[in-house]
Amino acid sequence: MNEILAIFSKNKRSNLAEFSENAFQKLREKLTEMTNEISDTFYRVIVAPITQGHYPINKFDEHTTGLKGCYISRYFNSIYRQRKISTTKATSLKYLEIHLVDHCNLNCKGCGHFSPLSKPNFITTEEFKNDLLQLKQNIIYITQLRLMGGEPFLHPKLRTLLKIARKIYPSDKIAIVTNGILLLKQKKKVLKTIKKLHVEIHITTYPVFEQQTDKYIELLKRFNITYEIEHTNTFYKHINLTKKQDPCTAISKCRKQNYCPALKHGILFQCSGLANMHILVDYFTLETNQLPLGLDIYDGSIDAEKILHFLDSPDPLCSHCFYAAESFNWDRSKNNLNEWVL
Numbered sequence: 001m002n003e004i005l006a007i008f009s010k011n012k013r014s015n016l017a018e019f020s021e022n023a024f025q026k027l028r029e030k031l032t033e034m035t036n037e038i039s040d041t042f043y044r045v046i047v048a049p050i051t052q053g054h055y056p057i058n059k060f061d062e063h064t065t066g067l068k069g070c071y072i073s074r075y076f077n078s079i080y081r082q083r084k085i086s087t088t089k090a091t092s093l094k095y096l097e098i099h100l101v102d103h104c105n106l107n108c109k110g111c112g113h114f115s116p117l118s119k120p121n122f123i124t125t126e127e128f129k130n131d132l133l134q135l136k137q138n139i140i141y142i143t144q145l146r147l148m149g150g151e152p153f154l155h156p157k158l159r160t161l162l163k164i165a166r167k168i169y170p171s172d173k174i175a176i177v178t179n180g181i182l183l184l185k186q187k188k189k190v191l192k193t194i195k196k197l198h199v200e201i202h203i204t205t206y207p208v209f210e211q212q213t214d215k216y217i218e219l220l221k222r223f224n225i226t227y228e229i230e231h232t233n234t235f236y237k238h239i240n241l242t243k244k245q246d247p248c249t250a251i252s253k254c255r256k257q258n259y260c261p262a263l264k265h266g267i268l269f270q271c272s273g274l275a276n277m278h279i280l281v282d283y284f285t286l287e288t289n290q291l292p293l294g295l296d297i298y299d300g301s302i303d304a305e306k307i308l309h310f311l312d313s314p315d316p317l318c319s320h321c322f323y324a325a326e327s328f329n330w331d332r333s334k335n336n337l338n339e340w341v342l
């Protein structure tokens with residue numbers, strides 16, 4: 001059973017490690033008092049700063065929880081009251097990727113999201129909002145929502161998209177995943193919005209821009225933005241169009257290393273590779289049976305459990321995926337099919 005409770009630290013973002021087992025136990029007891037019908041529920045705890053619109057509720061303040069500096073968000077309370085949280089229904093997804101932009105300003109050889117093969121394509125603010133609102137009907141929390149592409153800083157309405165995401169998922173970790181190239185050119189108002197909405201920046205640096213890393217760090221520290229940096233010089237390819245394996249074996253192998261469900265045009269996919277497969281299929285005019293099935297979030301018959309089950313089940317195309325079967329040094333793409341296909 002997975003129920004989520006957002007707790008907001010009074011001061012800075014706290015670390016889960018600050019909470020002892022004892023504190024969790026105490027918290028659980030308090031929650032049980034409040035919601036005795038869900039006494040067996042396991043609560044996953046999100047720790048985040050109090051932001052505008054998230055005020056501590058009196059009933060569960062620092063004093064009653066016994067957790068110093070922590071409050072239970074009124075947001076939780078209102079969700080609970082609306083009965084959006086139930087005892088048996090899973091309501092959270094631990095990870096989700098959304099493309100803000102399909103194309104890219106770097107074009108890495110074998111890019112797993114097929115960006116070098118994409119025409120310029122930006123998500124509209126309407127589609128982004130509608131899809132997140134629709135997803136929220138079933139998925140109340142996303143532990144980590146990573147906004148990427150392609151290169152997300154190419155999107156002309158990035159600030160609006162971030163505001164939408166933060167409004168719909170107020171307490172979840174939201175990160176922009178970027179190659180960093182456009183970071184130093186960002187206007188102050190963009191960086192301030194990123195900070196204000198407590199959005200993180202996850203930079204992947206590639207050999208060509210490695211020497212910029214110190215400048216990125218200096219900028220992000222100056223704006224007090226939380227960041228992660230991953231240095232990458234090895235890429236992988238997975239797809240074998242002729243050879244097949246058991247799709248369950250395939251997905252269990254990739255899931256051991258990576259859990260990267262993705263949402264695109266209102267459809268959920270088990271991974272970003274599948275979500276963006278249409279770019280590869282279009283560019284090389286492959287057979288359309290090389291397209292994944294996906295799960296339509298606008299289908300009225302789905303619920304969170306169906307979503308989670310779907311994301312753990314293989315797509316038929318997983319049978320052609322031999323995860324990380326071949327590695328190669330990072331390079332720029334020449335848009336040859338063999339950059340992606342074994």
Ligand SMILES: C[S@@+](CC[C@H](N)C(=O)[O-])C[C@H]1O[C@@H](n2cnc3c(N)ncnc32)[C@H](O)[C@@H]1O
Nearest residue numbers: 110111112113148149150177178179204235236
């Ligand atoms: C597709 S990129 C999108 C965001 C941004 N453009 C970037 O490069 O960080 C997301 C992540 O996927 C990784 N990635 C893409 N293709 C890959 C591949 N073939 N093998 C390994 N990692 C890959 C990138 O290095 C990056 O960390």
Ligand code: SF4
Nearest residue numbers: 104107108111150179
């Ligand atoms: S991996 Fe490279 S080509 Fe792909 S989106 Fe990121 S920077 Fe662009």
Ligand code: SF4
Nearest residue numbers: 250254270271318321
């Ligand atoms: S195609 Fe299937 S097996 Fe391959 S990475 Fe995606 S989910 Fe995993």
